[in-house]
Amino acid sequence: MPIRFENVAIAVRDLEATIAFFTDLGLEEIGRDTVSGEWTDTAVGLDGNHAKIAMLQTPGGDGRLELFEYIHPDAIETEPTRPNEIGMHRVAFSVDDLDEALAIAARHGCEPLRGVARYGDVYKLTYVRGPSGIIVMLAQDLRRS
Template structure:
């Protein structure tokens, strides 16, 4: 059986704000829609499911991120995920300039949880708290001489 990762989906409280954050980082919107009806109730497992959705794609075309904002049932606010919690953890992106990526994140009020780390001179990386409390890892591969 062949398998490939199709996308990672994240519920957000403000779809437009989340789109702005991720498109500023370099993703592009490949589609937007409002979905509802029996097929969404069945697929998602929620009666009366109604949501605004957007599919974003990385510049290399390999990674996709689906963002959705619930219209019905009402979204349930929870505490933001902590790095050591079980369950869906974070979305990670490779960037060619972590300082530029952090400047973009800062325009959206998103800052590193603690700072930028150096992993064995292979990567500079950090976690930022993105829109709707999403943990976003940014990693820049360091050039080796």
């Protein structure tokens, strides 16, 4: 059976701030909607499901990120995940210039969890705590520099 990756979806507390963060990093917004009704109740498994959504993609469209902010039911605040917790871990992006990406993240109040690391002569990378506590890995391929 052929299979194709579609997207990763993340619930956020502030859709506009999260869109701004990811578009400043270089993702493109490709659509927005507000969804509700029986079909969303069935698909998501929540009665009265009502959310604002935005779809972002990497340049070229090979990766998509769906962001959604709940209108109903109320969003449930949780502690941000830690890198070693079971479940959704992080979303990762390759960047041409890690220092530039970190400067953009900093303008959104987002800093590395610990610092910048090197994976041999292959990658310079870091985990950043993004909007709504999302862990975002940013990696620069040193072989392309």
